[in-house]
Amino acid sequence: MGAPELLHHLRGAGLVLTLTPAGALHVAPRSALTDDHRAAIRAERDALMLALQAEADPPPPAPPGRSGNPLMTPEQGDECHAGGWDDAEIDAYLAREARFTRLGRVADAEHLAERLTLRDRQHDDRRLCLECVALADNGRCLVAARGRLPGASRRLEPVSTILQRCEGFTLAPGLT
Numbered sequence: 001m002g003a004p005e006l007l008h009h010l011r012g013a014g015l016v017l018t019l020t021p022a023g024a025l026h027v028a029p030r031s032a033l034t035d036d037h038r039a040a041i042r043a044e045r046d047a048l049m050l051a052l053q054a055e056a057d058p059p060p061p062a063p064p065g066r067s068g069n070p071l072m073t074p075e076q077g078d079e080c081h082a083g084g085w086d087d088a089e090i091d092a093y094l095a096r097e098a099r100f101t102r103l104g105r106v107a108d109a110e111h112l113a114e115r116l117t118l119r120d121r122q123h124d125d126r127r128l129c130l131e132c133v134a135l136a137d138n139g140r141c142l143v144a145a146r147g148r149l150p151g152a153s154r155r156l157e158p159v160s161t162i163l164q165r166c167e168g169f170t171l172a173p174g175l176t
């Protein structure tokens, strides 16, 4: 069974597999893990992590779609803007764009903020480190720096633009 099939199988068994900011594989809930699951995960750990990474990465740069956002396909752009944005979506977009710009993402703050509108519409619960209060201006994670992010170096500089789930995440003030 290849990694994609194994991933599908494990998800079908109720398991949630994610990559931690430190690059480790996290599987939950432990109560649903059988010995067979553990053995399969152990044997395919690297391939599973590559498969998860491929899912987490934004789509490769493509010709600008109808939204003009290189982080989304034309179809995603259409979904992101279907029916127009309501006031809450506009407010969320503006707050995110302002924060990302302040954190140095001047070139892609708008694109990232727009991509998050689609994320919200898809009820995707993953977050960017850019949305986390623990991301310092120098790119370091303050939770990791305090030694409170299991498995992570205290000098962790997380990739801030990948959607992920992190147990240390706390929404930055002013964001939704």
Ligand code: SF4
Pocket: 021, 128, 129, 132, 133, 134, 135, 140, 141, 142, 143, 144, 149, 158, 166, 167, 168, 169, 170
């Ligand atoms: S605690 Fe926040 S900044 Fe640190 S890795 Fe997790 S989500 Fe990113």
